[in-house]
Amino acid sequence: MAEKRERVLYDRETISQRVRELGKELQKEYEGKDLLVIALLRGSFVFAADLVREIDTIMEVDFLTTSSYEDSEVSSGQVQILDGLRAPIEGRHVLLVDDIVDSGRTLKAVSEYVASKNPASLHSVVMLDKPSRREVEFKADYVAFTIEDVFIVGCGLNYGPHYRNVPYIFTYEDDEE
Numbered sequence: 001m002a003e004k005r006e007r008v009l010y011d012r013e014t015i016s017q018r019v020r021e022l023g024k025e026l027q028k029e030y031e032g033k034d035l036l037v038i039a040l041l042r043g044s045f046v047f048a049a050d051l052v053r054e055i056d057t058i059m060e061v062d063f064l065t066t067s068s069y070e071d072s073e074v075s076s077g078q079v080q081i082l083d084g085l086r087a088p089i090e091g092r093h094v095l096l097v098d099d100i101v102d103s104g105r106t107l108k109a110v111s112e113y114v115a116s117k118n119p120a121s122l123h124s125v126v127m128l129d130k131p132s133r134r135e136v137e138f139k140a141d142y143v144a145f146t147i148e149d150v151f152i153v154g155c156g157l158n159y160g161p162h163y164r165n166v167p168y169i170f171t172y173e174d175d176e177e
Contacts, residue, residue, distance in 0.1 A: 004172040010145060012167045015127075015155060018144045019047070022125060023054020025142065026095065029123070033093040035059040036119075038085065040066055040110060043099035046156035046164065047127040047144075051097060062087040066106050079109040089117035099156050100128040104138035111138070128152065128169070145169075 010018075035055075039048035041063050052061055065083035094114055101107050107124055115122055125142035132149045153159045154166035 006170040007173045008168055008170045009147065009150075009152060010155075010169040015144070015168065016050070019050045020054050022142055022144060023051055023056075026051070026125065027055045027057055030055065030059070030093055030095070031057050033057075034091070034120070035095065036087055036089065036092045037061045037095045037097060038087075038110075038114065039063050040096065040098045040106065041083075042164070043156050043158065044097050044127070047099055048097040051125065060087050064110060066110060079106050081110065081113060089114060089119050091118065091120050093121045094119040094123070096122070096124040098124070098126050098140075100130060100152075101126045101138060101140050101143075102130045102133045103135040105136055107140065108136050108138040127155065128157075 035057060037048065037052055037059055039045060039061065042065070045063075048061070052059065062085050063083070064081065064085055067080045067082055096107065096110060096114065098107055101124075107126070111122060111124065123141040125144075126140045127144045129140055129143045129146045130149060131146065150171045151159075152169050152171050153163040154169045156164050157169065158164045
């Protein structure tokens with residue numbers, strides 16, 4: 001009978017170092033600008049919290065709830081924007097933060113939604129990019145890590161209702177007994 005075991009893809013220190021690097025890049029990009037960071041819930045909350053602490057500029061943070069995965073390992077293909085923003089967007093520099101760009105559908109839909117509200121600029125940053133799974137044309141402006149087509153959990157990414165609190169990113173491998 002096969003058992004599953006964790007295979008760590010990115011440990012806590014590797015993730016922290018890369019987030020610090022991204023924070024420095026984004027600080028240069030947005031220094032002196034009216035920055036609005038929009039984190040996509042639920043998956044990006046850990047990455048977004050770590051990232052905004054590394055950007056030393058005045059900003060407003062807001063959240064947008066979307067859904068395309070529900071409790072499955074694969075996207076349904078339908079993106080729902082479940083909760084609207086509180087912060088005004090028009091004329092502001094907007095940075096979308098998400099945990100992963102997989103099919104590209106969620107970030108493309110959210111980007112189109114935000115762009116329709118006339119921001120001064122619109123960029124995206126993701127913790128993970130899985131380009132082999134892209135179904136629509138979308139390219140994040142900033143990427144922490146590019147990964148192969150494996151199902152991953154941890155660091156905000158869930159499997160069902162679990163594992164968002166794990167401080168590293170892992171996948172499962174089958175052990176043969």
